Amino acid sequence: MNNRYKVIQWATGITGQASLRAVIRNPNLELVAVKVYSSEKDGKDAGQIVGLDSTEITCTVDPTKILSTDADCVIYSPMPWDVEEICAILMSGKHVITPCPYWFPFVQDSESALLIQKACQEGGVNFHASGINPGGIAEKLPLTLSGLCNRIDRITMTEYGDCRDYGSEGVIRDLMNLGRTPEEADNNPVKDLLTNFWNEPIDMIAEGLKSEIIKYSAEHNYILASEDIETASGMIRKGTIGLNNYRHVGLTKEGTEIIQEQIWFMDDLSQNRLDKKMDIPQDSGWRIRLEGDVNLVVDVKLDAPTQPERTAMGISLTGFHCANSVSVVCEATPPGIKTFLDLPMVTSAQGRHTIFS
Numbered sequence: 016m017n018n019r020y021k022v023i024q025w026a027t028g029i030t031g032q033a034s035l036r037a038v039i040r041n042p043n044l045e046l047v048a049v050k051v052y053s054s055e056k057d058g059k060d061a062g063q064i065v066g067l068d069s070t071e072i073t074c075t076v077d078p079t080k081i082l083s084t085d086a087d088c089v090i091y092s093p094m095p096w097d098v099e100e101i102c103a104i105l106m107s108g109k110h111v112i113t114p115c116p117y118w119f120p121f122v123q124d125s126e127s128a129l130l131i132q133k134a135c136q137e138g139g140v141n142f143h144a145s146g147i148n149p150g151g152i153a154e155k156l157p158l159t160l161s162g163l164c165n166r167i168d169r170i171t172m173t174e175y176g177d178c179r180d181y182g183s184e185g186v187i188r189d190l191m192n193l194g195r196t197p198e199e200a201d202n203n204p205v206k207d208l209l210t211n212f213w214n215e216p217i218d219m220i221a222e223g224l225k226s227e228i229i230k231y232s233a234e235h236n237y238i239l240a241s242e243d244i245e246t247a248s249g250m251i252r253k254g255t256i257g258l259n260n261y262r263h264v265g266l267t268k269e270g271t272e273i274i275q276e277q278i279w280f281m282d283d284l285s286q287n288r289l290d291k292k293m294d295i296p297q298d299s300g301w302r303i304r305l306e307g308d309v310n311l312v313v314d315v316k317l318d319a320p321t322q323p324e325r326t327a328m329g330i331s332l333t334g335f336h337c338a339n340s341v342s343v344v345c346e347a348t349p350p351g352i353k354t355f356l357d358l359p360m361v362t363s364a365q366g367r368h369t370i371f372s
């Protein structure tokens with residue numbers, strides 16, 4: 016018999032709505048509260064937010080009400096996130112799963128790691144940062160494939176994203192600098208944070224390979240828009256960044272290179288509205304390449320007829336992965352930060368079959 020877990024959804028943006036939908040559908044999860052920020056969503060039924068039937072759970076902007084709700088787990092999906100808020104939830108005795116940092120914070124942000132670890136111990140619960148990149152495709156999949164390999168010289172994970180239909184200004188502009196001038200991108204206060212972001216999966220892969228990183232390097236290349244481009248997160252003006260190519264590299268002490276690369280762009284694959292073109296094999300998805308005494312290339316593609324549908328599917332994966340993690344996170348012991356290296360396999364829940372009566 017599976018345990019049933021009481022879940023709170025905290026923030027209902029694009030990824031929060033995907034996890035909310037997954038919680039409502041999952042027979043092993045019970046939605047008990049929803050925290051929202053926008054006054055328009057305050058007081059609405061959670062089902063209404065995601066176009067489903069009534070759940071009889073009313074969304075609230077009041078964090079105190081949420082913290083005092085009896086629940087096993089909070090799926091925490093705001094933008095921006097707040098480490099003190101995460102700690103308050105943990106100390107209230109609720110596990111936290113989030114697509115926000117901190118996936119493997121021990122090297123890049125040991126201060127936050129310590130705060131979260133202490134809060135977990137005080138609340139007797141776990142913290143797990145999930146998602147898709149970071150949080151799934153970025154490190155879990157390369158590590159899984161590494162189990163098929165012997166000597167590994169290089170692991171490269173490249174994300175391709177035509178982001179015209181990703182409507183989060185916070186993620187697209189504030190975090191990823193699309194639509195900003197190169198000077199604005201260079202002076203973005205979250206620049207170092209972004210480097211930590213991409214170095215965390217690199218550290219997790221190194222740890223999974225029973226190694227450690229001895230040298231980090233990073234490159235930020237971009238291509239400017241050659242004309243105004245209309246997108247779901249606003250107009251990308253001519254002369255601002257229309258394609259971002261972030262490349263973060265970690266070198267292990269044994270000489271394995273671990274590369275995290277993002278190519279996020281605001282045009283279709285023709286790139287006719289950009290100043291220059293890059294070689295981009297797919298408009299959304301990921302390519303994972305392991306090189307060594309065997310070479311593996313695995314392409315993860317989103318299969319839908321239109322680009323907006325592929326973008327929506329890509330973002331949904333993030334929220335679904337969070338919701339699917341609830342049972343393994345609630346059941347992990349002892350209390351603390353749980354990375355993918357600490358947890359059993361996360362699978363989807365569809366129901367049960369009786370094979371033998």
Ligand SMILES: NC(=O)c1ccc[n+]([C@@H]2O[C@H](COP(=O)([O-])OP(=O)(O)OC[C@H]3O[C@@H](n4cnc5c(N)ncnc54)[C@H](OP(=O)(O)O)[C@@H]3O)[C@@H](O)[C@H]2O)c1
Pocket residue numbers: 026027028029030031050051052053056092093094095096114115145146147148149150182183184185186333
């Ligand atoms: N790991 C991954 O693979 C991955 C992928 C995508 C996103 N993410 C992360 O997931 C988080 C959510 O992303 P998203 O795409 O869902 O973003 P989003 O669509 O911009 O949603 C963010 C939500 O945050 C809430 N919010 C509004 N004002 C806020 C404030 N001042 N402080 C805190 N929260 C506020 C709102 O919730 P309400 O609408 O309920 O009012 C808003 O809808 C981000 O932190 C992002 O970095 C991770």
